[in-house]
Amino acid sequence: MTADAPWWTRAVVYQVYPRSFMDSDGDGIGDLGGVLSRLDHLSDLGVDVLWLSPVYPSPQADNGYDISDYQDIDPLFGSLTQLDELIEALHSRGMKLLMDLVVNHTSDEHxxxxxxxxxxxxxxxxxxxxxxxxxxxxxxxxxxxxxxxxxxxxxxxxxxxxxxxxxxxHLFDRKQPDLNWENPEVRQAVHAMMRWWLDRGVDGFRMDVINMISKVVADDGHLHDGPPLPGSSLGDGSGQFLCGPRIHEFLAEMHREVFAGRDGTFLTVGEMPGVTVEDAELFTDPARAEVDMVFQFEHVGLDHGARKWDIQPLRMRDLKASFGRWQAGLATSGWNSLYWDNHDQPRAVSRFGDDSPRYRRDSATCLATLLHLHRGTPYVYQGQEIGMANYPFQTLDDFSDLESLNHYVHAVSAGEEPAHVLAALRKMSRDNARTPVQWDASPSAGFTTGTPWLPVNPDHVEWNAERQRSDDTSVLAHYRRLIALRHENPVVALGDFHMLLPDHEQVYAFTRSLDGEVLLVACNLSRTPQPLADLLPQTTGAELVLGNLPVDDPAVLAPWEARVLRLP
CATH class of the missing domain: 3.90.400.10 (Oligo-1,6-glucosidase; Domain 2)
Structure with a gap:
């Protein structure tokens, strides 16, 4: 995949969770008018695709992932006319729109x-x-x-x-009943809806938990008990509904019925909990025509125990092994999605980095460099580009997320200590990703003139887009440089990947190679200086292509320093 590589191999996607992005009418909830008003921010950042989380009519039991009408816009977020304006405004800036497709389940009010x-x-x-x-x-x-x-x-x-x-x-909330994809009428209705959006100008879909649409059905038509997948932290029975027996058939049919015969500039991304590298290689093999890339969860499960709430220390060698396995598995066919943050994950700078005042900027830019220099399509989640961190939750009343609140009730009822459960919620709750984007230092961070639906992080006075916009040393400026590097240098988008120092617990290093050009990426994921020249002698005398810190000593990586070097 080099000479005729698809456009999305060099693209960067920006995810907007509209409820928390920007409010244009003062009701405290973000909306399409707010997205339209901030497009210059995305254009300045240099991203190629806006992925819009659900804005369809919904009772909002799960913040819009419970859809009651697939072919309209919830008045909470605006109107179809505004959606059309957004499509036109994005296209005029050379960007595309990716809509969320939630078709494993609907709302019970559909x-x-x-x-x-x-x-x-x-x-x-x-x-x-x-x-x-x-x-x-x-x-x-x-x-x-x-x-x-x-x-x-x-x-x-x-x-x-x-x-x-x-x-x-309902694999999710009781207000989110699962569709029966065994019924061809269901599939035909979904395909017709997808074609309707593409005809309207949408450029593709991010497909929510799409590998759950095929369930294991016995010859008698019944669903049966089943154990979880080996090593899975997912609920009982997951082996019966993850990547089920007809999943490839369903996705190939979808591609054939919806995308075949169009101009090929679309993007399809399948969110797939529990997917393996081997599964993903099939799903994303261009010859099979299923999806362009998958969202997998292996790396964001490395700090989980039996459940996401059983928080474990992250070992760097485990992260390397996971990323390295996916890079190798999709090296010759298929494609990776690269992400730290999204609407379901806590903030990466608090989870994988160091959000202390001393190292927050450095660790945010170090993590960004590490991710964006891998082979795959990087995703930037709103606020990540300015180093937004987890919210300082104090009590249960501070939380809004359905998953978090349900877990608290069930865990405490089962005998867990409330303080222990609350500590886990603080670190892992989806609410961490959903606090309003911090545009400026005003009381509501420039997000709304009203009362925000979730409290604004009090650190917005220091950490906001306005403050960083003209600062060449800011997290925002570093993201601009990373995105430009991918656009300008084919080795970043398409080069071969080779992991270095796989067992080192602080330095994450690898090379990218294409047509004789070799980039070496070295990231110090710790507060301790690391002897770069001793660990990687080939870096001596190499040309610095991009770094997140001034280089005081070429032979030493400072705490949370990242360097992209061109080898002689």
Whole structure:
């Protein structure tokens, strides 16, 4: 993949979580008008694609990932007219729009589910997963759920519908019933909706938990109990609904029905919890025509125990092994997505870096350099480019995230100490990623003229975009340089990857090579200076292409220093 490499190999994607990006009407919730007002920030940054998290009509049980109408805009965020304006404004700046596609499940308020729920004889009953109680048990009895599958938001993945005496499946919240992709009418309806958005000017989709759409179905049509995937921290039964038996068939059909015959400038990204390198190689092989790249979760699970809330120290050699395995596995076919942050992950500078006053800027730029110099398409999550950090939560009342609140209730009910559960929420809650973007030092950080739906991080007085915009040493300025480097230098986008020092616990180093050019990237992920010349003698006399700190001693990497060097 060199001479005819797709456009997205040299692109950088910027994710907007609209609720927290920018509010244009003073109601405290970000909206499309706010996104439109901040496009110059994205253009100045140099990104190529805006990925917009869901803005469809929704009861907002899961902040928009519970969709009640796939072909409209929630008034909370604006209108279809504004969405059209956004498409035009992005295209005029040379950027593309990636919409979120959430089709493993809908809202329970979607007309499809309302009709499905209306009667067991409904023509759309089989659009969702309805099943009777476990054999011989009465509906509503403890353990009567059709399988042992667990929801990602705590508790069983089945909810009883008293009117019919049957249970419906929801791998997430009870207000997010799973669509039955075994039914061809469901697939046809989804394909028609996707074509409608592409015809409107959208440039592709990020597909939410798309590897869950194929469930293991027995010959008798039933779903059965199942163990989790080996080594998985996911709920019971995950082996029955992750990368199920028809997943490749469904994605190939989607590509054929939606994208075939178009001009090829689209982007498809599959979010796939639990996906392996071997799976991803198949999903992203261009010859198979399924998706362009996947979002995998291996590296963001390295500090988890049995669950995401069981926080463990991150060992650098584990991070290297994970990244290195994915780089090697998708080296000849397929493609990587590269990310630290997104709307579901705590802030990287607090999690993988060092958000102390002394090292926050340096560690944010070091982590950015490390990620952007890998082979794959980098993703920047809103606020990451200015070094936004986790919020200083004090009490449970500070949290809004459904997953976090549900976990607290279930964990405390199971006997865990409330203080211990709260400590885990502070570090891992999705609310960390969802506090408003810090545009300036004003009371609401320039996000809104009203009361923000989540509190603004009090550190915004110092850490904000306005303060960094004209500072050539800022996190924002460093992101600009990283993005420009990928655009300008083919070795960054397409070069071969080779890991160096795989067992070193502080220095992360690798090379990128293409057509005789070799870049060596060395990052010190610690507060301790590291002897670069001793560890990597080939760096002596190398040309500095990009660094995040002034080089005081070429032979030594300062704490949280990153260098991109061109070898002779």
């Amino acid at each position: 007309p499809w589910f309302r009709e499905s729920r209306s009667s067991p004889a409904s023509p759309r009953r089989d659009w969702y997963w309805w099943r009777p109680p476990r054999g011989g048990m009465a509906a509503g009895d403890p353990g009567a759920e059709p399988t042992n599958w667990q929801s990602f938001f705590s508790g069983p993945a089945w909810t009883l519908d008293p009117a019919s005496g049957e249970y419906y499946l």
